[in-house]
Amino acid sequence: MDHEQIPPAPAAPPEVKVPSTKIHLISGGSAGLVSAFTLQPLDLLKTRLQQQRRTNTGLKTSITKELKKLANIRDLWRGVLPSTLRTSVGAGLYFTILSQTRTYIASLKKVSEKSSSSVLPKLSHAENLATGFVVRAAVGVITMPITIIKTRFESNLYNYNSMYEGFEGIYNEGGGPKGSFKNFFKGTAATLARDCPYAGLYVLFYESFKNDVIPSLLVPFRRSIHDNYLASVTNSLSAVLAASVATTITAPFDAIKTRLQLIVSVGRPPTIWTATKQIILEPGGVKNLFNGLSLRLGRKGLSAGISWCIYEELLKFL
Template sequence: MSLSYKQRVIMNQQDKNISIAQRMISACSGSFITSLVVTPFDVIRIRIQQQEILPEPCCQQHFPKHYSYHLKTTPLLKQHPPELFWIHNKYCNAAENCTKITSTFQGFSQIIKNEGISTLWRGLSLTLLMGVPSNIIYFTGYEYIRDHSPISKHPLNPLFCGSLARILSATSIAPFELIKTRLQSIPTGTGTSQHVLTHLLKDSFELVRNDGISTLFKGLQITLWRDVPFSGIYWSSYEILKSRIAIFLNTDFNTNHQDDWKVFTTSFLSGSISGSIAAFFTQPFDVGKTRLQITMEENQQVKKTNMFKFLFNIYATEGIGALYSGFGPRVFKIAPACAIMISSYEIGKKFFKNGNNKIN
C-alpha cells in the first residue's frame, strides 16, 4: 500500500471526530460565494448550448409561431424539430440584434449590452435554494458512505461513494434544476426576470396538472449520466491529489492552527484540478441535458429516443465540437466552484475539529 493511500485512510479516520451536523454546516459555508461566482458562467454555458437549435436571427423582436428548422439534423428531427419552450409568447421580446456567442467573455459582453448585467445572475435565487440541500446531501452523504462502505479500504471506494452521493443529491433537486436551466435559457425582453420567472412557474404547474409530476424530472436521466460519473471521477481524483499535495506541503488536516493556509491551498488545488478533469469527460452529457430541458419534444417518437442515441445523433449530424459546446464556461464555472466548496468544507471541518478537541 502506497504512502499516499495510508495518509488517505488516516485522514478519513480523523474525519470521524466531527458530527454530521458539523459536516452539514461546513458543507453550506461556501454555497453563497460559490453560487455568486459561478452563476454567470452557467448562464453563458446554457446560451451557447442552445444556439444550435435557435432560429436565425436568434432574437428577433417577434418570433413566428412556427419557424423553419434549417440546421443539420437527422431525418426524424427534420420532420419533428425540437422546439424551444419559450419560443411563442410572453417570454421573449428581446433585442433585434442577438449576436452569436463565440466565447465566454464575448458572451458576457453581449448579454450585458443587449440584456443588462443582472441577466448574468438570473437563476441565482434558485441556485442558492438548491445549493443548501444539495451540498448537505452531497458532501456529508459522500463522507458518511465513504466511512461506512464495505469496501472503505479499497482504492475505488471514493469512486463508488461519490457516485452514490450524487445520485441522491441530483434526484432531490431535479425539479429546481429544470426550472433554473429553463430560466437561464430565456433571453431578456421587455419584462423583468421576476416577470419571466412568474410565467415559467405558472407553466410548470400547468404541465404538472396536465402530464403529472414526472414532467418536473425531465432530463434527470441524462443529468445522472453527467453527474454520477462526474462525481466518481472527481472524488477519486480529489482523494489522490489531496494526499499527494498534502505530503508535498506537509499539510495537517487535524488541529494545527498554523496549517490553515496549507489546508486551504491543498483543498483548493485538488478541487479545481479534479473538477476540470471530471468536466472534460462528462461534457457531452451536459450538452444533452441542456438541449433536452429547453426543448418541447412533443413528438412521441422523439421522446422515446434514448440518451445514447440522442447524443450520437448530435455527434453524427453536428460533429464532436457540438458535444463540447459550452465547455469553456463550464470549466470556468466548475473549477472555482469545486475549489471554493471543497476548501470551505475542509476549513469548516478543521474548525469544528479544533473546537471538539478543546471541549474534550
C-alpha cells in the same frame, strides 16, 4: 533507600473530533451557497451557449454575442435564486450523505487513518469512486425539479417572472388536459450520466491529489508555510485539478442534459439518443458535445476550489 523515579505516563493522543451530521449539512450548504452565487454568470453563459445551434463562429465570438444581448450586468445573475437553492441544498445533502457513507465504510474496515489536511475518513480509490457515484445519483434525483427551473431561468428561451410561474409552466407542458410531475424529471438520465461519473471521478481524483500528488509537490514549502494555510492550499488545489479532469471527461452529457431540459415536447419526449444525434448533426459535429466546456471548466474548477475549501475549513472551525 533511594526511590527510583517513575517516568510520567505518556499523554493520551488527542481525540480526533468527528463532525456531526448537522455540521456536515451546514458546512456543505454554506459552501454551495457561496460558490453558486459567485459563479452564476459562468453557469448562465454556459447554458446560453449550449442552447443555441452551433454555427461556424468561434466560441469567443459566441460568448461576446451572448454578453451583448444582456441589458445590464445584473442579467448575468438571472436564475441565481433557483441556482443557489439547488446548489446549497444539493451540496448540503451531498457532503452529508457522502461523509456518513464514507465513515460507515471506514468503520467496517476499522480504518482510523485520516489525511493530515482533512478530518474526513480515508478510503481506497475504488471506494472513493463508488461512494461519490452512488451518493451523487441520489442527490441528483432529489434536486432534479429545481435543476430544470434553474436551467430554464438561465436560458433566454423562457421568460418566467417567478419560480412559481416556472413550476406551473413546466407542470402544464405537453398539451394534455392535465399536468404531469414527470415534466420535472426531464433529462434525468443524461444528468445522472453526467453527474454520477463526475462525482465518482471527482472524489477519486480529489483524494489522490490531496493525499499523494499535492503534498509531494509542497514538500519544499513545508517549513515556510503554516500548517493551516498549507492544508487550505492542498485542499483547494486538489479540488480544482480533480474538477478539471472530471469535467472534461463528462462534458458531452452536460450538453445533452441542457438540450433535453430546454425542449418543450408534445407527445413522446425526446431521448438521450435523439438529443445526441440532433447535436452531432448540427454544423460542428462531435465538437458540439463540448460546447461551453471552457466555461464549465472555469466554473467547476473554481466552484470545487471554493466549496471544498470552505467545507473542510468549516468542519474544523465548527
